[in-house]
Amino acid sequence: MFAGKPVNLRIAAVLLCCSTLAVSDALAQSLKSGEQVYKEVCFACHAAGVANAPKFGDKKIWAPLIAEGQAVLTAHAWVGVRGMPARGGSPNLTQEEFSRAVAYMARAAGGKWQDPDAGMLRRIKAEEQVRIKSLNTKK
Ligand code: HEC
Incomplete structure (x- = not known):
C-alpha cells in the first residue's frame, strides 16, 4: 500500500531541489546586461551626447575617462x-x-573593461565613499 511513498518523496525532493535551483538561476539572470541597461537608460543621453554627456563610441571623449580607471569612473x-x-x-538599477x-x-569606446566581479564591485563601493566624502567637504 505504501510502496509508492518513498518514490513520491524522492520525486518531491528532486522537484524541491530543482525549483530552488531554478529560482536562484532566474535571480542571477534577472540582472540586466550592460547593453540592456545602456539601451534602456543611458542611451537617452549618451547616444547623442545630451548636455555634454560623453557620447557612446567616441574614443577621443572616452579616452581620459577610461584612464581614470574602472572603479573611480564607475563610482563617480x-x-x-x-x-x-x-x-x-534610474534608482532601480543595482550597482552591478x-x-x-x-x-x-567603455568597451564601445575602446576600453578593455569587463563586467565587474566581486573584487571590482568592492573597489567601486570604496571609491563611492571617497567621492561622497569629498563632495560633502566641498559644500
Ligand atoms: C539624463 C541624462 C543622462 C543619463 C540618462 C545618463 N547619463 Fe551619464 N552623463 C550625463 C552627462 C550630462 C554626463 C557628463 C557629466 C559632466 O562631466 O559634466 C554624463 C557622464 C557620464 C559618465 C562619465 C562620468 C565622469 O566622471 O565624467 C559615465 C561613466 C556615465 N555618464 C555613465 C552613465 C550610465 C552607465 C548611464 C545609464 C545607467 C548614464 N550615464 C545615464 C547624462 C546622462
Whole structure:
C-alpha cells in the first residue's frame, strides 16, 4: 500500500531541489546586461551626447575617462557628476547592473573593461565613499 511513498518523496525532493535551483538561476539572470541597461537608460543621453554627456563610441571623449580607471569612473557616475544624474536617474538599477553599463560603454569606446566581479564591485563601493566624502567637504 505504501510502496509508492518513498518514490513520491524522492520525486518531491528532486522537484524541491530543482525549483530552488531554478529560482536562484532566474535571480542571477534577472540582472540586466550592460547593453540592456545602456539601451534602456543611458542611451537617452549618451547616444547623442545630451548636455555634454560623453557620447557612446567616441574614443577621443572616452579616452581620459577610461584612464581614470574602472572603479573611480564607475563610482563617480553612480554618485552623479554635474549633468549626469546619480544612477543615470534610474534608482532601480543595482550597482552591478549600472557598473556593467559603464563597462559596456567603455568597451564601445575602446576600453578593455569587463563586467565587474566581486573584487571590482568592492573597489567601486570604496571609491563611492571617497567621492561622497569629498563632495560633502566641498559644500
Ligand atoms: C539624463 C541624462 C543622462 C543619463 C540618462 C545618463 N547619463 Fe551619464 N552623463 C550625463 C552627462 C550630462 C554626463 C557628463 C557629466 C559632466 O562631466 O559634466 C554624463 C557622464 C557620464 C559618465 C562619465 C562620468 C565622469 O566622471 O565624467 C559615465 C561613466 C556615465 N555618464 C555613465 C552613465 C550610465 C552607465 C548611464 C545609464 C545607467 C548614464 N550615464 C545615464 C547624462 C546622462
